[in-house]
Amino acid sequence: MTDHLETKFIHSAGVDKKTGAVNVPIYLSSTFHQENFDKFGPFDYSRSGNPTRLALEETIAKLEGGTRGFAFASGMAAISSAFMLLSAGDHVLVSEDVYGGTYRFITEVLNKFGVEYTFVNMTDLGEMAEAIRPNTKVIYIETPSNPTMNITDIEIAAKLAKANDCLTFVDNTFMTPLYQNPLELGADIVLHSATKFLSGHSDIVAGLAVTKDEELGNRLAFIQNSFGAVLGAQDSYLLLQGIKTLGARLNQSSESAQAIANYLHNNPLVEEVYYPGFSFHPGHPIHVRQTKGFGAVLSFRLPSKEAAKIFKESLRIPVFAVSLGAVESILSYPATMSHAAMPKEEREKRGITDGLLRLSVGLEHMDDLLADIKQALHKVRQRTGEVNFIN
Ligand SMILES: Cc1ncc(COP(=O)(O)O)c(C=O)c1O
Helix, strand or coil, rough: CCHHHHHHHHCCCHHHHCCCCCCCCCCCCCEEECCCCCCCCCECHHHHHHHHHHHHHHEEEHCCCCEEEECCCCCCHHHHHCCCCCCCCEEEEEECCCCHHHHHHHHHHHHHHEEEEEEEEECHHHHHHHHCCEECCCCCCCCCCCCCCCCCCCCHHHHHHHHCCCEEEECCCCCCHHHCCCCCCCCCCEEEEECCCCCCCCCCCCCEECCCCHHHHHHHHHHHHCCCCCCCCHHHHHHHHHCHHHHHHHHHHHHHHHHHHHHHHCCCCCCECCCCCCCCCCCCCHHHHCCCCCEEEEEEECCCCHHHHHHHHHHCEEEEEECCCCCCCCECCCCCCCCCCHHHCCCCCCCCCCCEEEEEECCCCCCHHHHHHHHHHHHHHHHCCCCCCCC
């Protein structure tokens, strides 16, 4: 009998074998005494390994269906460390609407080490196939993408990668292992900004990576230890606690997100809503095939920057902040937040215009969120004089 993921989230880390404590102990120790002069124990120094971090790493490996998990100091540390598997002269193919920090790392850091890159529209497999070069070593996918929620077919992309001797990396931050398991679809490395849904309480910054292949796991372990951007024991503990409630949180938030997306779609003031839960979303069939849910993040376009500003100022419940995936709803303005690192021209090509807002739906009562959004849109209409407003 296989347990559901919601059950695994709670029990994967297990109880402490020595004491029976139901929570993993926090081992605040940078170093470990070695009884034996010649043969060291499993832990020697916390950059190389820490028992609390290991419990987290084993947990995420189990949840993603991998063999090795790695915990990093941030999502960007996990992503950058994975890219360090590359060498000068290699080339990477990247989702065109990737998270702004990943874009910045690839275009302003990785390029300094001689790694070439091409951004492609990964909803178009022909474009992706054409962009592969003899030196392409990684296909890097974010699906749904951030913030315009484009969907990439992971299985087909991974097949294309394998046929060309490349690795497939998937940023699974938006879906989490509850809804999407990229390793099962053929990906080689799954990456997370665990700052988001996995921890869920806006209290830590953390990153995770998972591999299935033993040799690849060993190579990433070597980089994790060499580069040293590891997650501390206290944050590892908090992340383990967050993971326990992921199922309840993400299922509820996703239900509310679908209701909010429907409401926004039917509101004439809203020019466009990006949410993979719409049956008419171009990526909907692929998303349904490769995931078990639509998630709690949606983006929508108001007519102007002024409208976006009034909307933000009129909202009562969501916080206006960078980040997503928390118990509190978070409204973001991608142009100056998640995608500030992207030049305006590049942003606009990707649909990240001045009227675009992103909403990460939290755990507040859905009716309260809907009422708040409704009144804020009403104020936008009153103050901008937009017509055709009937809701
Ligand atoms: C999809 C995605 N990937 C990666 C990151 C980077 O993670 P972190 O902020 O934990 O470094 C973020 C952060 O917003 C993100 O949204």
